[in-house]
Amino acid sequence: MTTPELVSSSSARVHVLELLGNGIVGGMETCVAALIGHLPRDRFTVSAVCPYEGEVADALRAAGADVLVLPMPDDPPWSSIQAGCAFVRAAGVDVLHAHLPNAHVLAGLIGRLAGRPVLATLHGRQLQAADLEVHRAAGTFVHTVCRHSYYQALGMGVDARALSCIPNGVDTQRYQPGESRGALRASLGLEPSVPLVGFVGRLSPEKAPEVFVRAALLLRHLAPEAHCVICGDGPLRESLQAQVERMQLEGRVHFVGLRRDMPEVYRALDVCVCTSNSEGMPLALMEAMASALPVVATRVGGVPDLVEHGRTGWLVGPRDYEGAAQAIARLLAHDDERHGMGRRARERAVQHFALDESIARTAELLQRLAAHPGPQRAAAARSAG
Numbered sequence: 001m002t003t004p005e006l007v008s009s010s011s012a013r014v015h016v017l018e019l020l021g022n023g024i025v026g027g028m029e030t031c032v033a034a035l036i037g038h039l040p041r042d043r044f045t046v047s048a049v050c051p052y053e054g055e056v057a058d059a060l061r062a063a064g065a066d067v068l069v070l071p072m073p074d075d076p077p078w079s080s081i082q083a084g085c086a087f088v089r090a091a092g093v094d095v096l097h098a099h100l101p102n103a104h105v106l107a108g109l110i111g112r113l114a115g116r117p118v119l120a121t122l123h124g125r126q127l128q129a130a131d132l133e134v135h136r137a138a139g140t141f142v143h144t145v146c147r148h149s150y151y152q153a154l155g156m157g158v159d160a161r162a163l164s165c166i167p168n169g170v171d172t173q174r175y176q177p178g179e180s181r182g183a184l185r186a187s188l189g190l191e192p193s194v195p196l197v198g199f200v201g202r203l204s205p206e207k208a209p210e211v212f213v214r215a216a217l218l219l220r221h222l223a224p225e226a227h228c229v230i231c232g233d234g235p236l237r238e239s240l241q242a243q244v245e246r247m248q249l250e251g252r253v254h255f256v257g258l259r260r261d262m263p264e265v266y267r268a269l270d271v272c273v274c275t276s277n278s279e280g281m282p283l284a285l286m287e288a289m290a291s292a293l294p295v296v297a298t299r300v301g302g303v304p305d306l307v308e309h310g311r312t313g314w315l316v317g318p319r320d321y322e323g324a325a326q327a328i329a330r331l332l333a334h335d336d337e338r339h340g341m342g343r344r345a346r347e348r349a350v351q352h353f354a355l356d357e358s359i360a361r362t363a364e365l366l367q368r369l370a371a372h373p374g375p376q377r378a379a380a381a382r383s384a385g
Contacts, residue, residue: 013044014043014371015047015091015092015093016039016044016045016046016094016097017047017048017087017095017096017107018032018035018036018046018049018060018097019048019098020032020048020049020050020051020056020060020103021100022051023052023054023055024056024202027123027282027283027284028123029059032048033059033063034169034355035359035362036048036060037063037064038356038359039363040363043363043367044363046065046066047066047068047087048066048067049067049068049069049070049103049106050067051069051070051071051072051102052071053069057069066091068087070083072102072103073102074101074102074105074130076102076105076106076109081106084110085113085114088110089114093114094117094370095118095369096110096117096119097118097119097120097366098118098120099120099121099123101130101131104118104120104130104134107120107134108120108135108137108140111140112138117140117141117370118140119141119142119365119366119369120134120141120143121143121144121145122143122149122153123145123280123281124149125146125300126149126152127142127149127156127158132156135158135162136157141162142158143163143164143165143365144164145165145168145280145302146165146167146280146281146305147165147302147305149280149302150163166365167281167352167353168281168286168358169353169356169359170283170286170290170353170354171290171355172290172349172350172354174263175262175266175290175291175349176292177267177342177346179267180267181196181268182268184196184229184265185268187256188229188256190227194226195226195270195332196228196229196268196270197219197227197229197272197273197328197332198229198230198231198266198269198272199212199228199229199230199231199232199272199273199274200231200262200266200284200288201231201232201274201282201284202232202233202234203232203234203237206277206278206279207277208276208277208298208318208319209230209240209275211275211324212228212230212273212321212324213230213240213243213244213249213253214321214325215321216249216252216253218325219328219329220249220252222325222326222329223328223329223332227253227254228254229253229269230253230256231258231259233258240255241255262287263291266287266288266291266293267291270331270332271294271332272284272288272293272295273295273297274295274296274298274303275298275319276297276300277300277318277319278301279298279300279303280301281301281306282306285303285306286306286349288345289307289312289345289346290346291346292342293342294312294337294338294345295312295345296324296327296328297315298316298317298324299316299317299318300318306348308344308348311344312344312345312348313345314327
């Protein structure tokens with residue numbers, strides 16, 4: 001599962017084209033922006049393709065990328081393929097790096113036509129059918145962020161010689177412990193001593209925020225002093241607000257939307273909760289752990305790679321709101337256990353999931369593919385045969 005031995009850097013900079021299949025403010029987009037912002041400028045030039053203009057495109061420009069906007073449906077139009085090929089040749093792109101299946105499809109077509117290697121990062125827990133088809137047809141390389149998706153891709157038929165696993169990383173300097181209990185609580189009309197439990201993530205079905213609300217209902221009896229915050233936005237926001245009203249949890253469950261002060265938000269929480277049905281390597285959990293927060297999370301995808309059950313937090317089954325509520329109540333009732341888990345969570349994030357290490361490994365993988373694209377493409381093509 002380790003990346004093969006890497007070649008030394010060449011004198012010329014490698015030009016990487018990052019293709020993002022979506023433009024929402026989410027974990028994938030945050031990871032790509034971090035990669036662009038931290039790739040060594042003496043070794044890399046970075047451009048990016050986004051499906052539309054918006055906040056994410058602006059963030060990638062701010063991180064240092066030249067951004068091209070191309071429509072990117074599941075079945076890409078010829079205009080996007082043609083424009084992408086022209087850009088790759090004119091700009092001297094050495095390697096394409098795709099994120100999400102629709103971006104992988106477009107990158108695979110461009111790479112095949114322009115004769116460039118393509119790397120696709122799987123941010124979720126499973127290889128999708130489109131990813132497998134493009135890998136086989138175009139000889140692309142596949143990079144996973146957790147062991148679960150690595151072995152799933154291997155089992156689906158991805159050639160091990162074209163497959164790598166590099167976990168996501170978290171900026172442990174930006175996200176670190178500190179005292180910041182007052183500001184968020186004051187904005188919610190709460191006293192500094194009130195226990196605060198947080199859900200951080202996109203309000204969409206795969207994140208199952210409605211399970212968190214059900215756990216909050218049980219906490220009304222298990223931890224009567226506790227309040228809950230939901231940090232994020234998405235298509236389920238209105239239905240969640242209606243659920244909170246039906247359960248008469250107004251004033252106990254607070255919606256705070258998208259925040260630009262996430263380090264301060266984590267420092268204000270006592271426990272961070274992830275109720276997802278599906279995850280790869282969730283950035284919110286990594287940020288919480290780096291901030292010395294104990295976590296309660298569902299045992300899905302790459303979450304067990306992050307959370308040591310009973311040491312840095314508690315793992316529960318998907319949709320197990322009762323188990324989640326009991327674990328949260330236990331942490332709130334036992335200060336020593338909660339602080340100890342938070343301290344060990346911070347240590348684990350620093351030792352195993354530091355952003356610099358993740359960026360360095362990804363950078364060397366991109367450089368290796370750019371330097372020796374032929375043999376690896378042939379290996380992936382043989383697996384398709």
